[in-house]
Amino acid sequence: MNIFDRMMSLDRRWVFLLLVVVCAVTYIVPFQVPIRVEGEVRSIYDFIDTLKPGEIVFIAIDYDPNALAELHPMCYAVMEHCFRKNLKVIVTALSQNGPGMAEQAILNISDSLMLDREYNGVLYEGREIRNGEDYAFLGYKPYFALVILGMGQNFRIPFPTDYYGTPLDSIPMMQGVQNYDQVACVVDLSAGNITDAWISYGQGRFYFPLALGLTGVMGADYYPYLNSRQIFGLMAGLYGAAQYEEMANNPGLAKDGMRVQVYAHLVIILFILMGNIGYFMGRRDEKK
Amino acid sequence: MKCRSLIAFLLVLCAFTLTGAQEGIGPPDSISADSTRGDSILPPAPVGNLKAWDTDDDHGHSVTLEWEISSDDGAGQNSVLSYEIFRWTPFFMDTLKGIRNSLAQTEAYIAELQAFLPRAKKRLKVHRKGEPGVGFADSVAFYVDTIAASERWLPLHKDRLGQLRRERAQAIDMIPQAHKSYPEQGEWRKVGTALSGQTSYVDAGVKEKVSGDYLADHADYYYRVDAVTADSTIRTSSEIAGPVQSYGQFFNTGRIPVFVAVIVFTFLTVFFVTKARRGADLYVRPLAGIEAVDDAIGRATEMGKPILYVLGLGTAADIGTIASFTILGRVAKRVAEYQTKLIVPCYDPIVMTVAQEIVKSAYLDAGRPDDYYEDIVYFVTQSQFAYVAAVNGTMLRELPATNMYMGVFFAESLILAETGALAGSIQIAGTDQVAQLPFFIVACDYTLIGEELYAASAYLGREPILLGSLKAQDYAKAAVMVLALLGLIAVNLDWTAFTDLFVVAK
């Protein structure tokens, strides 16, 4: 049983053991793994990064709990980036149990905003973000297609009051904000069903810049909209969220997940190569 | 005290349902928008050229509307937000709605009474045997009264229910006649909303007479479409389209391509089967997976180890599982001849029943009826991963020489295949699930890819008529390839008349 035969016929439990060890270590030890950023995610980050303080970003949280694992990290990364840049954020949740998750996201983000953090070498002191000044949460209304169209005329049509019941006119940041024309861009995070309405009834009629955050499975189907310029950016799945976190230098849930995935895949590839090397060397010996 | 109020409440409830109170119905309005705008919007241009006709290729009960968008939609004032579709509805429909409501209330009330009676009787027994003392006397009397009252009311309500049902049936038959009184005794009611930019709307009701939004066939309907601005009070109505009647068609013209395909394929199958019966010799190329079946069974016999046959996670309604039945029949026959042990764990009870029938007759064919015992084919459970856990356990304890996975498999395919490899068995798999083929190809020794699973029964059986049906499949495949090529050329020459032949409607 020379070295090559042993390489080829290792007991599978060593494979399992090494996989468990690698997954455990990469999950617990918070070291950073570089993430290669692709164009479609970079364009979202660059667009938001170049906005001047006070401009408004519209974040539509349209996903349900089952897509939470992939889309929550995107929501945190984008929102943290906007608040750190002193931008104002309008949040809507057009899916059934969207409001619950939107509120949870805003809560966690406002906590992390309290601390001083340094991103890409720039120090941002912690600040307290207040409802009405820094963000407005409009809540949920049924028939998302009609809501998107209605907001094109005026936000007040589908949302006379915000989620907490205060009329839009008495919200300081909403003064003079009529519809999408006053919004810098719209970032829609959804598992696919509401996305099409944003593309055809939102961007298709009011021509505001639209970026999408989708689950990994749905992501592949929306690349054609990138080529046709209907959307200016696309984040797909955990890998998309990790790329945004990498750009924003704000490692979070997505980069942790990707760390485990990268090393687990490396372990499997290592075993494949080892098996093949053993196979070829073994065959070369037989030929001799 | 408390019990008195309970009786009062019951009596009021009965009275209320008997009279069948009417409650008015207001048209559901669109998003309420209190107009807080400065500038006033001018009424938009109306919708043009509104047409309505019965939706074709359906079971009736639906009307399709088409119109040209208002000139103020996307152009001009660009003020049109949505279109609201109105249908002229006779007031008679409200009486029908009233009958439906009181019917629902009576049914609910009967259900409540039927649930209440056994509990009250039980409580009465408890009170009779139960603790003596103050308040005991009248609580027994109370229950006797309410049970007697309820038992008196119940038959009354059942008759009322029957009578209401008859009334409803008559009312439904009168709907077409009620629609003839247009335009008197009725009003325009909103039935739907279309977004700005849309030029058609399907007003579809359901076919069940019992449900509220039933849309009767063969009744004259009239439609009107309003162009609506952001402020819903500012709108313009189009001219009226109608009368139009909805009815069900007897042939779905949208499915003609499928109809032609099925007829041609059936003809091919019958033709080649009869040709095969008359003894035409049909060549069929060798299939690695099938040859492996014979020597795999031989291997199991030499090693004296059992053979495990897994029919997959499909029910007997999945064609993949039915194909697996025929393979099981031929494998069981060989196994019976070689007197090897066969194990068939089943996921679905019907699949288990059919498999038992097949294995028993296979043992009869092989002339070993006594070797067959009931528990060769046994039921495990109907939940995916519990079934996989049990089959994994069986594999590692029985260490079968050969595992066969034939049929419909889902995510658990790799678990079975890897455990089988761990147990050192030769594994032959066959499935039509495209998503699972990569795992079987990687982890099993032989894999029947998609269509090969369906051809396996013909290969194993070697009967000429089965090979005939296989030939029909090949000719159909050839036809599909030729048509695909022609279609590709036609599309690129923009000759869409040819490709439209192949569009399959809903």
Add this chain to the structure above:
Amino acid sequence: MRRQIPLMLVFIFGIFMIFQYFVPHESSEWIYEFLLDWIYIIGIFALALGIWSLIRVSVAKIKAHKSGWGYPIITLAGLFLMILFGFTGYRDGSWGFYFMTAEGLSNPMFRHFFDYIMIPIQSTMFALLAFFIASAAYRAFRARNIMASLLLVAALVVMLRFNPYLGPIGPVIADTASWLLNVPNLAAKRAIIIGVGLGMVATSLKIILGIERGYLGKG
């Protein structure tokens, strides 16, 4: 009588269901829905046969006293406890058996057995796939011939699509991976689905026309 009538039934109902697809009229829909209910109800009645087979096999194992005869006792215990909990409910102050109304589904023990026995074991069995995909890749991805090496190379490329340590060839691998997933994968799916479609129709016709009779058994 034992085989002729069932074969005739298969032929009549098979042909009817084929033509029913092309008749959208209400009457054919009523019959279609009614027949689907038949299949569903027959399936449920057959569950009794399945449970009987499970019980008989477990009892046989216990009687045989072979090694590990204790475990089928656990199976039978789990089965009867679950059925017991499923039919007992707590309503207005007392526990009782409820067959016609679904109190049993909200029985706390029934819910606990589902949440703390079935869910953990089933999702862990699903999670085993992470290990089995690794051991299958190690054991079987050998470049024995051209086909196996194409399989291996395509899998490696797709697995490296998000690997950060590839330097300049990283983007190239990512583009190749998305191309592999969108072009050859789609061609393969299309070829197999057409083949499977024809296979399914052929097998169904063989059964309806009585060419394939094995499933009915003999005698």
Add this chain to the structure above:
Amino acid sequence: MDFGTFLWTTLGAFLTLATFSFLYKDNPFYKLAEHLVVGVSAGYFVIILWHNALVPLLFQRLSDGDWYLLWFNSSTPWYWIPAILGAMMWTRFSRNYAWVSRWPLALYIGIATGLAVPLEMANRVNKQLYASMANIDLGNFWGQGFLDATAGYSQVIIFAGAIAGLFYFFFSKSHTGVFGGVAKFGIWILMIGFGASFGYTVMGRISLFINRVQDLGLWGEAAFNASNPNHSGWFLAVFWIMVMGVAAYIVVELVKFARAKA
């Protein structure tokens, strides 16, 4: 978490570890979990099919009749037919009347196959045939970037690959000569497609494993985190019993392994 929930989550965690132990080898813990889940899931389906299917589909439909007329006077008496057919399935309990069950089986398979013929022809054959008649984008034939899936040449490869794949599935011609060449190209495309989809699913499976580990983490956090309201020594005892049990089992295995080695 109150005390009861914690006991149940401990059972869940134990069964998770017992199932994971299958990776090492078939052992008593796995046998326990396997037999338990088979029994419990079989019972679960009996209840679910009874309450959610049989009662609404059959009993409630017949229940508005009266029992003394055997419910024949209910508003939908024809639901007696499936009930009788279902009962005919039970003839399999007796040996000599088992053939009666062939009638409901024949109906079951007849309806299922009849249903499949037009449906599968439409959904699989016609739909894919129409989809394969795609417009080759001659304008952007060589596409942008290294490999462009929307370019013309990609569409040609998709079409050629599908046709070659169908050639591979031809049964009545042997794979020789030109025909064999095309079929070989077809199986190559199939293999590349299968390899790609195999590689793509690895990520999903690994996140399945991570979620299970996170669930166990929740249990561990409740067991060891002192600030947890119902945390007390009792649970550590439960934990140590389990650890001792597993440790004893490993020792037994090592002894057997060493003896086998010697």
